[in-house]
Amino acid sequence: MIDERKLxxxxRAELVDLxxxxxxxxxxxxxxxxxxECEGLVGRIKALTEVVGPTHWGLVPLTLLEADLYQQxxxxxxxxxxxxxEQVARCRAYSNSL
Incomplete structure (x- = not known):
């Protein structure tokens, strides 16, 4: 039997990795x-997003948020x-201060 929660x-973990x-x-x-390669990854991201919903932005690399790719x-x-x-900007400022 398939454990749908585990699936x-x-x-979701694969989507974060993508x-x-x-x-x-x-x-x-x-x-x-x-x-x-980017096009292929976006296709996979879209396919999984349609199944499990969006990945929370806090789990996505800052560069993709800043470039508006996640949003697009x-x-x-x-x-x-x-x-x-605003939180993304604070995260970037903190990252740059390290």
């Missing part, structure tokens, strides 16, 4: 922004995923 937890993979793919892209991806799915950009 959902695994899907956001990190997307950040790294953007960094590796020839132009430093976007590549075919969710908007393209018509999924409400608000981001506290």
């Amino acid at each position: 959902e937890a695994v899907a 956001w990190g993979d997307l950040e790294r793919a953007c960094q590796r892209a020839a132009n430093g922004r976007w590549s075919i 991806i969710h908007a393209s799915l018509n999924v409400d995923a608000p981001v506290d950009m």
Whole structure:
């Protein structure tokens, strides 16, 4: 028998990992922004998001929030995923102070 709660937890964990993979793919892209690899990851992020809902923005790399990628991806799915950009700015300031 399938444990649906466990399956959902695994899907949510994979979604968090995909956001990190997307950040790294953007960094590796020839132009430093976007590549075919990024497109593939976004497709996977969208597919899982449609199943389990959005990943909380606090679990997504700051660079993707600052670049508005997280927000754009969710908007393209018509999924409400608000981001506290003031908190993002505080996190960035703290990160830069280390």
